[in-house]
Amino acid sequence: MKKLDLEEIASRVPHLAGWSVDQEKLFREFNFADFPRAFGFMSSVAIICQEMNHHPEWTNVYTNLKVWLSSHEVDGISDRDFELAERMNALFAPR
Amino acid sequence: MKKLDLEEIASRVPHLAGWSVDQEKLFREFNFADFPRAFGFMSSVAIICQEMNHHPEWTNVYTNLKVWLSSHEVDGISDRDFELAERMNALFAPR
Amino acid sequence: MKKLDLEEIASRVPHLAGWSVDQEKLFREFNFADFPRAFGFMSSVAIICQEMNHHPEWTNVYTNLKVWLSSHEVDGISDRDFELAERMNALFAPR
Amino acid sequence: MKKLDLEEIASRVPHLAGWSVDQEKLFREFNFADFPRAFGFMSSVAIICQEMNHHPEWTNVYTNLKVWLSSHEVDGISDRDFELAERMNALFAPR
Numbered sequence: 001m002k003k004l005d006l007e008e009i010a011s012r013v014p015h016l017a018g019w020s021v022d023q024e025k026l027f028r029e030f031n032f033a034d035f036p037r038a039f040g041f042m043s044s045v046a047i048i049c050q051e052m053n054h055h056p057e058w059t060n061v062y063t064n065l066k067v068w069l070s071s072h073e074v075d076g077i078s079d080r081d082f083e084l085a086e087r088m089n090a091l092f093a094p095r
Numbered sequence: 096m097k098k099l100d101l102e103e104i105a106s107r108v109p110h111l112a113g114w115s116v117d118q119e120k121l122f123r124e125f126n127f128a129d130f131p132r133a134f135g136f137m138s139s140v141a142i143i144c145q146e147m148n149h150h151p152e153w154t155n156v157y158t159n160l161k162v163w164l165s166s167h168e169v170d171g172i173s174d175r176d177f178e179l180a181e182r183m184n185a186l187f188a189p190r
Numbered sequence: 191m192k193k194l195d196l197e198e199i200a201s202r203v204p205h206l207a208g209w210s211v212d213q214e215k216l217f218r219e220f221n222f223a224d225f226p227r228a229f230g231f232m233s234s235v236a237i238i239c240q241e242m243n244h245h246p247e248w249t250n251v252y253t254n255l256k257v258w259l260s261s262h263e264v265d266g267i268s269d270r271d272f273e274l275a276e277r278m279n280a281l282f283a284p285r
Numbered sequence: 286m287k288k289l290d291l292e293e294i295a296s297r298v299p300h301l302a303g304w305s306v307d308q309e310k311l312f313r314e315f316n317f318a319d320f321p322r323a324f325g326f327m328s329s330v331a332i333i334c335q336e337m338n339h340h341p342e343w344t345n346v347y348t349n350l351k352v353w354l355s356s357h358e359v360d361g362i363s364d365r366d367f368e369l370a371e372r373m374n375a376l377f378a379p380r
Contacts, residue, residue, distance in 0.1 A: 035245060036146075037186070039236045040139030043328060044131040046229045047335045055225060059249040091132070130340060134331045138233060141324045142240045150320060154344040227376070230329030234321040241321075281322070 003074035016085050025057070025070040026081050030092055032063045041065070044091050052087075054080050098169035107177060114180050120152070120165040121176050125187055127158045136160070139186050147182075149175050193264035202272060209275050215247070215260040216271050220282055222253045231255070234281050242277075244270050288359035297367060304370055310342070310355040311366050315377055317348045326350070329376050337372075339365050 004012075013019055019028045032038040038060065049055045057068040069085055071078040099107075108114055114123045127133040133155060144150045152163040164180055166173040194202075203209055209218045222228040228250065239245045247258040259275055261268040289297075298304055304313045317323040323345065334340045342353040354370055356363040 036139040036142040040135040043138035044135030047131040050332045057251045061247045062245045145237045152346045156342045226329040226332040230325040233328035234325030237321040
């Protein structure tokens with residue numbers, strides 16, 4: 001795993017729908033129609049995270065979910081963060 | 096809560112996409128693209144069930160989920176089963 | 191539901207193991223042996239929250255969970271926050 | 286992964302608290318104080334299963350959970366089933 005430099009991050013983030021950079025982490029906010037849908041999404045993501053051995057910092061308030069992704073092993077953003085962000089988008093998209 | 100008679104059940108089931116009657120219970124099978132999606136759906140449903148105080152009999156194997164709904168209070172199928180079935184369909188539909 | 195005054199909150203918080211007041215909300219941090227235990231706890235709490243129609247602000251990072259409880263209906267802390275805090279403690283205690 | 290023979294299974298099952306053999310699968314029934322605890326346990330297990338890439342057949346009705354474990358790759362019971370059974374016991378034990 002290697003730390004991505006700012007230039008590479010800046011060139012890739014625009015291709016990741018809904019995500020931006022916040023506090024040197026990938027950041028996205030998700031909103032849901034109700035709490036059961038919000039928490040069901042979190043459950044799907046929790047299972048994927050354990051499989052990837054890569055866990056987010058996330059804050060939930062009712063139907064709102066904020067996610068920050070970074071790789072503490074490299075003290076920055078890595079490919080793994082982009083991969084998890086893409087998997088979260090794929091899960092979210094069809095709802 | 097009252098027990099619905101067979102005639103009423105037979106007239107309503109055809110309007111409930113995917114559901115049939117099995118062993119005097121409402122029955123539906125759901126299939127998902129992967130296990131995280133299957134279990135995320137179950138988490139959403141679990142939250143709704145507790146809110147309705149009405150819990151299913153359900154069996155999961157990997158990406159497959161079978162659900163049986165009935166109301167033990169009336170020893171049969173009630174309006175509450177139709178309501179939960181509809182809420183499960185609404186959650187499932189947009190995926 | 192009524193907003194509790196500071197005096198009442200200050201007298202009750204010491205009886206609520208692990209909780210304190212942060213930013214005019216009830217606050218507690220939970221730590222778990224691993225991520226599956228952390229998220230399993232969150233799932234139990236999510237189901238209880240929907241039943242109470244009272245949802246937390248919570249932030250999870252791996253095995254750490256921070257929870258803030260307040261009642262936006264009264265713009266402060268109410269009995270309901272104490273009740274949810276106690277139910278979370280009861281779920282956490284025996285692990 | 287190899288299929289364990291009946292003799293080996295019979296010698297190991299007695300050391301696995303609560304488990305027996307049913308329909309050529311490892312089988313255990315779990316009971317919980319309430320539905321939030323039952324489903325929280327299932328959430329923890331779901332996360333572990335994805336990590337192990339080994340998923341159970343399980344049936345839940347309210348506070349009751351029945352689990353059958355087998356390895357379709359070997360058409361029988363393997364070490365992996367014993368490992369998952371032990372991890373489920375470890376999660377359940379301290380409650």
